[in-house]
Amino acid sequence: MRTDIFARLDREPEPPKIEIPRMSRHRIALFGGTLAFYLAIVVAVLVSSWLVALDWKVMLFRPYQQWPELHAFLDYYVVLGQRGPTAVMVASWLGWRSWRQHTLRPLLTLGTSLLLLNVTVGAVKFGLGRLGPHYATQIGSAELFAGGDIFPSGHTANAVVTWGILAYLATTPRARRYLSALSAFVSLGVGLTTVYIGTHWLSDVLLGWAAGLLIMLALPWFEPLITRAETWILSVRARWRVRLGLRRPAPGGPGSPAPVVLPQSLSGTSNSTGTGITDAEKSCPAPETSGSVAHTGAGGRTRAHSPHAVRSERAPLTPAGSRRPPHADRAARGGTAPAHPVTGGPVAP
Numbered sequence: 001m002r003t004d005i006f007a008r009l010d011r012e013p014e015p016p017k018i019e020i021p022r023m024s025r026h027r028i029a030l031f032g033g034t035l036a037f038y039l040a041i042v043v044a045v046l047v048s049s050w051l052v053a054l055d056w057k058v059m060l061f062r063p064y065q066q067w068p069e070l071h072a073f074l075d076y077y078v079v080l081g082q083r084g085p086t087a088v089m090v091a092s093w094l095g096w097r098s099w100r101q102h103t104l105r106p107l108l109t110l111g112t113s114l115l116l117l118n119v120t121v122g123a124v125k126f127g128l129g130r131l132g133p134h135y136a137t138q139i140g141s142a143e144l145f146a147g148g149d150i151f152p153s154g155h156t157a158n159a160v161v162t163w164g165i166l167a168y169l170a171t172t173p174r175a176r177r178y179l180s181a182l183s184a185f186v187s188l189g190v191g192l193t194t195v196y197i198g199t200h201w202l203s204d205v206l207l208g209w210a211a212g213l214l215i216m217l218a219l220p221w222f223e224p225l226i227t228r229a230e231t232w233i234l235s236v237r238a239r240w241r242v243r244l245g246l247r248r249p250a251p252g253g254p255g256s257p258a259p260v261v262l263p264q265s266l267s268g269t270s271n272s273t274g275t276g277i278t279d280a281e282k283s284c285p286a287p288e289t290s291g292s293v294a295h296t297g298a299g300g301r302t303r304a305h306s307p308h309a310v311r312s313e314r315a316p317l318t319p320a321g322s323r324r325p326p327h328a329d330r331a332a333r334g335g336t337a338p339a340h341p342v343t344g345g346p347v348a349p
Contacts, residue, residue, distance in 0.1 A: 021168065023220045031217040038210040045130075045151070045203050048142045055201040056140060059133040063196040074193045081155030081190035086162040087114060094169070104230045106169050112222050113161050116215045121157050124211075125149040133198050153200045153208030159187035160212025168219060187212065 021027075044051040064071055079085055087110075094106035130151035131143040144151075163186050167179035191205035200208075 020223050021220045022223075027217055027220065031214065034210055034213050034217060038207065038214060041203060041207045041210065042124075042128075045128075045142050046144065048140070051203050052142045053140065055133075055203050058195060058202050059136070059198065062198070064198060067196075070196070074196055078155060078190060078193045078197065080163075080186055081159040081194070083114075083154070083158045083162075086158065090162050090165065093166075097169075104233060105226060108226045108229055109169060109219065110165055112226060113165055113215055113219060116218070116222075117157060117161050117212070120215065121152060121154055121208075121211050124152060124207075125154070130201075130204075133201060150200055151204050151207060152211050153191060153194055153204040155194050155200070156187060156191035156205050156208030157212040157215075159183075159190040160209060161215050163187060164212065164216045168216060 041051070091107065091110060094110055097106050098104055126149055128151050129145045129147050129149070131137070131146045131148035132150040135148065136143050137146075160183065163183035164180070167176050167183055170176035170179050187209065191200075191208060194200040195202055195205055
């Protein structure tokens with residue numbers, strides 16, 4: 001009994017190919033509502049509204065001093081929102097899935113989502129330049145355009161995208177529901193943990209949740225681009241494997257051997273003269289020999305020369321018909337011979 005895990009995995013059937021998500025009306029409506037919520041938070045912070053006042057109240061409350069016993073655990077829990085460790089963990093799992101399913105879509109989808117995350121969140125971070133709670137200078141101020149980079153919360157947005165991509169790429173509806181709930185729980189916990197530690201304002205976390213959700217809702221728009229990228233990468237890999245000699249070219253492609261065409265003297269259908277090809281030889285293709293070289297002879301026919309000619313190509317050693325010379329007194333074989341008496345004596349004229 002084999003206990004090798006790889007041997008068991010090789011016998012497992014591949015998971016079914018799931019349908020690629022598309023931008024339905026429901027998804028477009030959610031995207032529009034999330035975008036409106038995103039813009040509302042940005043405007044509320046820009047005008048220093050009640051949301052900024054709430055940020056200061058939570059910061060001055062100092063949750064890490066109210067519940068200090070949670071600090072040690074939450075210092076490790078917040079790592080689930082850091083881009084480097086989470087990207088390595090999720091990429092390892094999706095890489096295994098790509099290898100098992102013979103597709104690059106999981107890894108390309110993760111790369112696309114992280115690229116969108118860096119571009120959109122990074123642009124708003126450095127554009128608004130908000131300072132964090134530990135570096136605030138004036139109570140009640142929004143602390144914008146001061147050289148900071150904490151609005152929106154990168155930990156929160158990264159948690160939404162990195163763990164949400166597992167639900168997006170789930171192979172069954174049941175797995176998608178469970179993974180969606182898990183990613184929502186992790187991203188919610190990471191965002192509140194940053195508020196507890198004091199590294200982000202509450203409005204930073206709200207905007208981070210919205211930013212990550214916008215990326216997840218917009219991913220179906222990028223599926224055609226992901227498909228084209230996968231096709232291009234696989235074609236480039238196939239060409240390099242052929243060039244490096246790791247795989248033979250496809251039949252009919254460059255480098256394939258020329259077909260063997262028999263000359264007219266050996267391609268007849270009659271078998272009465274002994275120079276044609278029998279039916280059994282016609283049904284069996286000529287064996288391929290290493291080092292065969294094809295050249296063009298008279299009449300434009302191509303013939304493959306090999307170190308040892310096959311049986312159908314050899315010239316007959318003896319002429320067709322009987323080996324005995326003709327005799328005047330001997331009747332031809334197959335003709336009517338004169339009758340001879342059973343007993344001796346001359347034959348009556």
